[in-house]
Amino acid sequence: MELCIDYQERAAFLKALAHPVRLQIVHSLLTMGCRNVGCIEKSTGMSQSCISQHLQRLRAAGAVIPVRSGNEVYYHASSGELAQLVAALMGEEAESYVL
Numbered sequence: 012m013e014l015c016i017d018y019q020e021r022a023a024f025l026k027a028l029a030h031p032v033r034l035q036i037v038h039s040l041l042t043m044g045c046r047n048v049g050c051i052e053k054s055t056g057m058s059q060s061c062i063s064q065h066l067q068r069l070r071a072a073g074a075v076i077p078v079r080s081g082n083e084v085y086y087h088a089s090s091g092e093l094a095q096l097v098a099a100l101m102g103e104e105a106e107s108y109v110l
Contacts, residue, residue, distance in 0.1 A: 027072030028096075032057065033065045037074055038101060041094055044109035045078065045087040 028034050032055060039054055040046060046054075051062050066086060069075040074093055075086045088094060088110060098105035 024072050024074065027068050027074055030065070030068075032061070033069055033074075034097075034100070036062070036065055036069065037088060037093065038097055040075065040086060040088045041097055041108040041110075045085045047083050047085050051086075 028037060035055060036051055039051065048059055048062050048066065051066075052059050055062065066075060066077075069086075070077060074089055076089050077084045077086055079085075088097075088108070091105065091110060094105040094108045094110060097103075098108065
């Protein structure tokens, strides 16, 4: 039985993570849990507009999921598959991550 793998989708997902700031954002979401742009801005030292652009790219790839709470939008990592991938890159255990 042959599995149907969408290689283009997988490559786009990896490409979205292939930027240091985006990888830092995803790692932060996995280690600290759901966060808003202001929290991410403080932890990275980058501007809100820069963070928003990176989050938009991560959203398009399906790596992060936005959740609106009043006027704020909070982001969290999208899946256990993402957690396993980042854990492998960072040399950490995916079980310690917040999903």
